[in-house]
Amino acid sequence: MNESLLSGGNVIVQGITGSHGAFHTRAMVAAGTNIVAGTSPGKAGQDIDGIPVYNSIADIQADMRVDTTVIFVPAAHAKGAIIEAINAQVPLIVCITEGIPIHDMLQIKQRLKKSGSRLIGPNCPGILMPGKTKLGIIPANLSLPGTVGIVSRSGTLTYEAMASLTQRGIGQKYVIGIGGDPINGTSFTDCLELFQNDPDVDRIILIGEIGGTAEYDAADYIATHVTKPVYAYITGHYAPEGVQLGHAGAILHTLHESANAKTAYLQSSGAHTATNLVSLIDFVN
């Protein structure tokens, strides 16, 4: 994953005629994104503020190159939309849709492995490069161009971190929400690698959550590969013990997944940590 991939190129929107799709297409255009077309089965020939609507990605590709797709289709059709984009060899797929069944994601991961496409999400706010391009729903008016890289599992918490930095005059090069689902396309580690290798980025903010083990992989990567300062916050310090997955779950989901355990591990891996976001942002300042 590199800056040129995330810059979007020719961007399309799958589900462009839906209420979210149309609303956020306009917001993306306003933020500087080059949206060339959209899909909505059976609605070819319509347009959204002059952006042409097609029935399928293949139909768009007959007319122009597609570098990125942003997906807003409902959960019941999201697997089909992602697989369509993989089959069309779209290099970057950003899936905003929330509530995709986990068995659908298992199948999508199998297909991704055999493809050249990168998936961001699902159930994510997407990517914002302030002043350049917006692929998703991150509110661009609360960002500021700069040198911080933000990566987060949470949608709204990503905005919170970004807006807090902006309020203090600290700008961002990348704001990336990788999504809150247990199985997703792009990991913390992928984003840390991007930030470490981009000479424009001088500080990194990582926001994790209780549950799962993705933050441990991130911490190991920080310890071994990241030389830039990392500021990390894990949300959910006061969350009661999580939902149990029967006996099997109780075995696989231990205190290891708590905010305290993850924070301690990130700290021992060299990250600066805080127990709430307000303190973390004060730290970056």
Place this chain on the structure above:
Amino acid sequence: MIERVKLLEYEAKRILKAGSIPIPKSYIPDPNEPQFLPAVIKSQVPTGGRGKAGGVVVVNTEDEYKSALGKISKLEIKGFLPKTLLAEEALAIDRELYLSLLIDKPSASIMVMANSNGGVEVEENSEDSYWKQSITGKSDFDAIGQSLADYYDLPDKTFVLQDLVEKLYHCLVTNDALLLEINPLVITKDGQVVAGDCKMELDDAAAFRHPDWDFEAEKTESNFVTLDEKGTVATVANGAGLAMATVDAVADAGLVPANFLDIGGGANEASVLAAFKRLMEYEGLKVIIINIFAGITRCDEVAKAIIAARDQMPSLPPLAVRLAGTNYEQAAELLTDHGIAIQPSLADAITAAKKEII
């Protein structure tokens, strides 16, 4: 956040039966007359440990049957009263094993877990003692049957176990299950392999393709959690991450958060009103912090919802409202017109909340 539908044993076993997986003969007991005896009467409650709590009783006579039905139907187990009981044939048990299929998130695959020590004592097994194997393709079942037979030390059951795992796999996939746990997997004295108990959890996100889903088990609620009944600060936020972060910040500021509440992306008048009604049940409540960061949500819609809800609830405690994001300007104007102060950041909302708590 995944919403899981936890099935009761009898519901899970119906699904196993439809998948041709061997289960004990059973019936839903009629209070007047047993279908067969002897039988095991089992309380159908959505929790573990019912055997130790007296919720599983072997009955041999009609008197024992009637007395057990009466007792178990009134027996509360970890706060649950059974709506249904299950009667099963009493198996002649030789061995009790553990077998489950679940979704392993880090590897994004379906994993088989086994332990040769099954039954009620399974909690004493250490994590390292489990046999684990990912299913990566249909050709894996032969190998899994062989290695499971070796692991359980059941050399004559290779094909039975292969067939069982394959059927459980299809059951997991076709029912959009997150977990299918057979514990105990019973080896009977005459060598049959039978699912003695079954715990099954379904992925509620897939409900749209299962119009037949209709279960007694209720969905676990994950969007609203009480943290402290005596808390003074109630919290409302959108997105699980922001909702948890709001609680973290409130607690770190020395205040006592009563709850966690994620009202999600579709915050509207009805959902805000419903949230306020639940929060009003906290007796020590002094202030409600609302922390909404709108991406797909629109601030003006949330503002309208807050105003409408407040107008319908005159006894609502003070609100510390922080909105940001999409359509913020319209929202700020609406709230200001209705005399509700709007805070620029979460830190400011917490400062405002502190002033209400003396």
